[in-house]
Amino acid sequence: MGSVSAAPTALRAATNAEMPLPMITEPAVSFVEIETLRAREFVPAAKEALGSMLSEQAQGKLIRPMFNWAGRNSLFPLHWGLACCAIEFAAAFGARWDAERFGVVPRSSPRQCDLLIVNGTVTWKVAHKLIALYEQMPEPKWVIAMGNCATGGGPFRTAYSVVPGVDKLVPVDVYIAGCPPRPEALLDGILRLEQLIKERKE
Amino acid sequence: MEAEEVGARLRERFPDVVVEPFPGTAGRIRFPAARLIELLTEVRDGLGFDHLGQVGAIDWVEERELFYTVWSDRAKQYLFLSTRIPAGEPHLESLTPVFPSANWHEREACELVGITFDHHPDLRPLLTPTGYQFHPLLRSFRLHEPEELEVKVRDV
Numbered sequence: 229m230g231s232v233s234a235a236p237t238a239l240r241a242a243t244n245a246e247m248p249l250p251m252i253t254e255p256a257v258s259f260v261e262i263e264t265l266r267a268r269e270f271v272p273a274a275k276e277a278l279g280s281m282l283s284e285q286a287q288g289k290l291i292r293p294m295f296n297w298a299g300r301n302s303l304f305p306l307h308w309g310l311a312c313c314a315i316e317f318a319a320a321f322g323a324r325w326d327a328e329r330f331g332v333v334p335r336s337s338p339r340q341c342d343l344l345i346v347n348g349t350v351t352w353k354v355a356h357k358l359i360a361l362y363e364q365m366p367e368p369k370w371v372i373a374m375g376n377c378a379t380g381g382g383p384f385r386t387a388y389s390v391v392p393g394v395d396k397l398v399p400v401d402v403y404i405a406g407c408p409p410r411p412e413a414l415l416d417g418i419l420r421l422e423q424l425i426k427e428r429k430e
Numbered sequence: 431m432e433a434e435e436v437g438a439r440l441r442e443r444f445p446d447v448v449v450e451p452f453p454g455t456a457g458r459i460r461f462p463a464a465r466l467i468e469l470l471t472e473v474r475d476g477l478g479f480d481h482l483g484q485v486g487a488i489d490w491v492e493e494r495e496l497f498y499t500v501w502s503d504r505a506k507q508y509l510f511l512s513t514r515i516p517a518g519e520p521h522l523e524s525l526t527p528v529f530p531s532a533n534w535h536e537r538e539a540c541e542l543v544g545i546t547f548d549h550h551p552d553l554r555p556l557l558t559p560t561g562y563q564f565h566p567l568l569r570s571f572r573l574h575e576p577e578e579l580e581v582k583v584r585d586v
Contacts, residue, residue: 351559352559352579352580355559355581381576388566389579396580
């Protein structure tokens with residue numbers, strides 16, 4: 229983390245009107261360090277910080293439930309549409325169903341997301357891109373297979389180019405049936421995932 | 431432009447092509463595969479069909495058919511051309527030197543119908559994944575169990 233200390237100096241120089249803007253040739257925090265920070269599991273860090281103040285029993289009752297509560301009320305799905313299920317996905321975030329009242333806010337970058345909703349037919353051509361998106365998401369992360377295509381290939385299961393179920397590529401937590409599922413079904417799937425997160429232990 | 435006119439203008443240099451009338455177009459030409467580059471250059475420069483819209487391929491079991499659709503922006507007309515090659519030896523000269531837009535169409539015909547285009551600049555698969563072993567639009571392609579078609583995604 230040695231290069232982190234360079235950041236405040238650079239920022240102070242940039243905000244000073246008298247001085248010319250510095251030419252930033254390299255980022256203050258390297259790419260690998262950002263990834264490490266994001267991927268770090270929070271619970272061990274919190275236990276380390278609060279270990280002297282709380283007993284073992286109090287830690288178990290407080291830290292994990294608190295993080296689960298925060299995590300399940302601010303699920304950020306990736307804004308990624310594959311097929312007609314993406315239309316229902318969009319409708320679920322519109323005025324009528326308004327999924328944002330559950331704290332579900334679609335984000336455009338996988339690095340800001342903790343939920344991957346696979347909404348459509350996945351072909352073998354696009355499979356490694358899906359894996360790349362999944363691997364860019366920080367831990368902890370969840371996957372919802374939305375619709376029959378993502379669940380098991382759907383009507384295209386025997387086609388020559390279709391992945392027969394997205395669980396061949398990434399681990400799936402919740403499967404939603406339907407072709408396509410209605411927005412209510414997607415909301416039900418999200419609420420079931422929130423239940424799963426609520427029951428999450430170490 | 432009518433099919434008779436197309437035939438009359440091609441007859442001298444290409445006695446081995448057949449021009450038939452085709453409703454709504456300037457006609458349909460059947461030609462031997464060896465004369466592809468020569469004929470398409472003449473169709474582009476001599477007859478003024480300056481846009482290649484489509485290259486398609488059909489599997490007729492014993493032989494495979496290639497068809498080309500060209501469009502004349504001046505005459506506002508299509509012209510269809512087709513040729514047949516034996517299925518045992520499915521390769522043909524690439525049309526990319528004459529019409530650069532043939533590039534992706536030929537890549538698609540290569541992976542789906544299994545026709546090799548000689549002197550093509552870049553014959554990678556366009557629609558099917560890297561390492562895919564099948565030509566799915568051949569009539570001999572049977573329905574597979576999904577597990578048989580699995581692609582090793584991690585190696586791509």
